[in-house]
Amino acid sequence: xxxxxxxxxxxxxxxxxxxxxxxxxxxxxxxxxxxxxxxxxxxxxxxxxxxxxxxxxxxxxxxxxxxxxxxxxxxxxxxxxxxxxxxxxxxxxxxxxxxxxxx
Numbered sequence: 001x002x003x004x005x006x007x008x009x010x011x012x013x014x015x016x017x018x019x020x021x022x023x024x025x026x027x028x029x030x031x032x033x034x035x036x037x038x039x040x041x042x043x044x045x046x047x048x049x050x051x052x053x054x055x056x057x058x059x060x061x062x063x064x065x066x067x068x069x070x071x072x073x074x075x076x077x078x079x080x081x082x083x084x085x086x087x088x089x090x091x092x093x094x095x096x097x098x099x100x101x102x103x
Contacts (some may be wrong), residue, residue: 011024045083067075 006012010048016024045055060082 047085049090050088054086
């Protein structure tokens with residue numbers, strides 16, 4: 001899936017034969033996140049600055065990547081997953097977050 005175009009193209013479309021329509025609607029309307037957490041476990045991150053668990057991830061570099069892709073039609077700009085603490089506002093990389101959570 002090309003993240004640069006996903007919203008412009010209308011997101012993800014699922015196609016199923018008519019005979020499976022009701023089953024597909026039922027399956028797509030259910031929330032399986034609890035089952036996934038039960039099977040895979042849940043990462044609980046702590047802020048390296050204040051210790052809060054109100055940590056959210058974001059991807060940096062999307063805007064330059066988009067413009068470079070628009071200009072040369074190829075995404076060469078690297079994007080990086082970073083985190084921010086909603087309590088103290090600190091920003092940090094995944095390595096810093098893993099180190100703080102380990103200790």
